[in-house]
Amino acid sequence: MSGFETISIEILDNVGIITLNRPKALNAINTQMVEEIGCALDAWTASSLAAVILTGEGKAFAAGADISQMSTFSATEAQQFALSGQRTLRKLEHFPAPTIAAVNGFALGGGCELAMCCDIILSGPKAKFGQPEVNLGVIPGFGGTQRLVRRVGRQAALELMMTGRMVRAEEAVSLGLALRIEEDVLTGAKALAAEIAKKGPVAIRLVKEVVDTTDRMDTDAGLAVEASAFGLCFATNDQTEGMTAFLEKRSANFTGQ
Ligand code: DAK
Numbered sequence: 001m002s003g004f005e006t007i008s009i010e011i012l013d014n015v016g017i018i019t020l021n022r023p024k025a026l027n028a029i030n031t032q033m034v035e036e037i038g039c040a041l042d043a044w045t046a047s048s049l050a051a052v053i054l055t056g057e058g059k060a061f062a063a064g065a066d067i068s069q070m071s072t073f074s075a076t077e078a079q080q081f082a083l084s085g086q087r088t089l090r091k092l093e094h095f096p097a098p099t100i101a102a103v104n105g106f107a108l109g110g111g112c113e114l115a116m117c118c119d120i121i122l123s124g125p126k127a128k129f130g131q132p133e134v135n136l137g138v139i140p141g142f143g144g145t146q147r148l149v150r151r152v153g154r155q156a157a158l159e160l161m162m163t164g165r166m167v168r169a170e171e172a173v174s175l176g177l178a179l180r181i182e183e184d185v186l187t188g189a190k191a192l193a194a195e196i197a198k199k200g201p202v203a204i205r206l207v208k209e210v211v212d213t214t215d216r217m218d219t220d221a222g223l224a225v226e227a228s229a230f231g232l233c234f235a236t237n238d239q240t241e242g243m244t245a246f247l248e249k250r251s252a253n254f255t256g257q
Pocket of ligand 1: 135
């Protein structure tokens with residue numbers, strides 16, 4: 001459908017699915033993959049998708065940035081990779097609809113960082129997470145020093161980034177890195193996306209927008225943004241339909257208007 005070489009994409013039941021697709025290299029993230037993920041997200045940004053799922057083909061989600069490619073980078077190429085990576089990761093993090101990482105296997109280095117740009121991380125039973133960059137003499141470069149700290153706290157994040165230790169699914173959940181373990185993680189992600197898709201689409205997007213934009217505000221400023229967004233809901237058909245449907249004891253037929 002897409003002409004992409006390092007990822008495959010599909011839309012099922014109004015949910016976009018991006019599958020990282022270099023299984024022979026454990027879906028290692030190269031410059032082409034970074035660009036292709038960015039293109040797929042661009043194509044979907046203005047759509048009315050209910051959610052986007054990111055997963056990996058084979059036994060890995062992504063085993064990190066492509067070490068073979070990185071080892072040959074000139075300083076300029078490394079800078080281009082960094083800039084392109086930052087652009088794509090920001091597109092993912094700020095994608096207007098909810099995003100779910102269905103982590104089916106290794107999520108290491110840049111792979112773990114890619115997953116952390118998603119709103120929710122679901123873990124398969126065999127998933128392994130880690131930031132092993134120090135083994136290569138470098139530090140995380142796709143935002144791990146920021147997003148891992150926010151997900152699991154400073155102490156646990158520092159331990160993971162300083163030792164490069166891999167954690168299994170159970171520990172990832174107990175740390176708060178992943179939300180829960182799903183036996184079949186892609187099926188679990190689709191079910192979660194379907195659950196979200198039943199709700200008022202405008203409200204879903206506003207929940208994400210308010211949480212994201214108020215992330216670093218103090219509570220009073222955040223509450224002011226929340227109040228404005230709450231007010232905005234009352235200018236939508238979804239609010240009228242949602243409340244009318246409740247009072248009429250029927251399911252709501254949301255239109256996203
Ligand atoms: N890059 C390239 N190839 C990789 C790879 C990777 N990250 N990970 C695995 N592969 C390849 C292996 O080389 C092998 O290829 P062949 O030998 O078959 O050709 C194939 O995938 C299968 O891997 P293994 O044979 O090693 O499989 P095992 O099951 O034995 O081991 C493993 C799985 C995940 C434990 C092992 O492959 C491994 O340790 N992989 C490396 C994990 C790692 O260190 N990841 C972090 C990479 S550093 C930046 C942004 C981001 C980053 C840096 C900068 N900027 C914006 C500047 C990110 C850096 C990283 O992610």
